[in-house]
Amino acid sequence: MKRKLWKEIMVAILLVSSILSFSSIAHGQTTSVQQSIDYVKIEMKKAALAYVEPALKGNLVPSSTLDPILNSVKKNYEATKKLILASNLSEKEKQAKLKELETLYEEKIVKGLIPYIDAYNYATKYLEPLLKEIKEAEAKNDFLSVEKAYHKLSVQLKSRTSILYRFTGKAPRDLLLEKYKKPADAKRDELIVPVTIMMKAASAQQLLLAGKKEEAIKSIEDIPSLVAKLSSTNAFHQALIKELERLQAIVFPPPITPVVPTPPVTPPSTGGGSGGSSETSAQRALRLAKAEAIKELTNYKVDVNASYSTANWDTISALKTKWTSAINASKSITDVDQAFTDAKAEITDVKTLVEEEQQNQDLVNAEAAKIPLTFAATDLAGTVSLPTVDADYTISVNTTSDLTKYDTKGMILADGTSTVVYTVKHKASGKTADTGSVTVTVTVIILKVSPVINAVSTVTIGSTIEFTFTDDLNWRNAITKISLFFYDDWNSNVIDHTNNFHITNGKMYFDSKSDGQLTYQTKGTYDWTIKAKGYQDAIVTVVVQ
Structure with missing residues (x-):
């Protein structure tokens, strides 16, 4: 009898322990199976709203924000099912409540939150990097890389973008399509003609190398009609046209025209009534000064152009054009010298790649230095809380001394303090800088349970x-x-x-x-x-x- 009583006591202790272990769902206040069910149902519904409500305001929620929410829902969903099975409910009641939970989980999580996270990850890890790869290749006029990236993008758009339509919620779906798929479709359409031209040109080169000149000529017969479709305002299209002209000059050089000597020109007479005029020595000196200044300006920095980014070299070219006009408009040699000096000074101010990198590093260093050495992270458990930085930067946790209080994602876990070093990143350049050691005081807000x-x-x-x-x-x-x-x-x-x-x-x-x-x-x-x-x-x- 004593042995039986002891077993009953142990069972009761285990049951109470299982209920207490589930206190994270009810924040220590859950006292019944039904309350636990109600809480996890609320959590599932809130999880579904976590990506829908921001989308209605035009904001896409990143998967990194939703992953902790999903993990919490999964954990509490499984714990609640175990609690139901361990309860004193009848078998029929258990199955009914399990079915109720499973139906809601299927609707809100399986068909909502999970496929949204998958769609967001696909868009940001496949489509977005491909578009960036194409953009960088276009900026360098790297025709081969553009062609390769175009084919990769085409494969993605044909076979994988159905993932963007699989989750519930019209607003986030429309926003995801607008931000990622629409630009991808537009870029593919924009590159169809250039890539076709590049493929035909490459084929012609191969045929020429094989000694099949007639076939090579035939393979590019329709290139002129394709070139006519290229945009006059698209820099990459124009670069492609120049490349085609270069290749044409190499493969099909123009015939050499014999040079016919030009008879010498007899200077006009200074006497009589011819009405002619000659260049004075001052005018000649000015003309030569202009020519020499323009020549020097044209060649200025050309030998180190690789030291500049494409954008900054374009700036230098624009400055040369501007100051060439100023030199031509000069009325005296003094004006020419001054314009030339000003031109060089303005061009010298354009930063090289090394100078740009140092400037960006200085900027991110300054931003990291703004982070105070104390930070209060006060919010609900599971919330990511980080110091704020300017819009041009991001901030993340580099190291944290107490992972049980404040983790490497900046997530609030339990009351206490942790010594944290943050990393600040400059979005445009990718340059980073670490903060000093920041004492983070973590305070977990415990919400009271609302009435059912x-x-x-x-x-x-x-x-x-x-x-x-x-x-x-x-x-x-x-x-x-x-x-x-x-x-x-x-x-x-x-x-x-x-x-x-x-x-x-x-x-x-x-x-x-x-x-x-x-x-x-x-x-x-x-x-x-x-x-x-x-x-x-x-x-x-x-x-x-």
């Missing part, structure tokens, strides 16, 4: 918009916002209805204040979220059929 909101889960058009709850005056007084996330098969929308609800003791109902109590008028899914300061969000879902 009760509503009929499935209703018909014309049903009253109202909810009931176990009254909690403190929670009612803390309510800051009531929002609706409505969606059907094609549309989604978030609307703030804070001012449209009347809230009384244990009841809230939708009222326009002039027309009286209102009802559901459109079929679809209605996710109502009630936010209250210091409390977890209360979420209730109503499906209107």
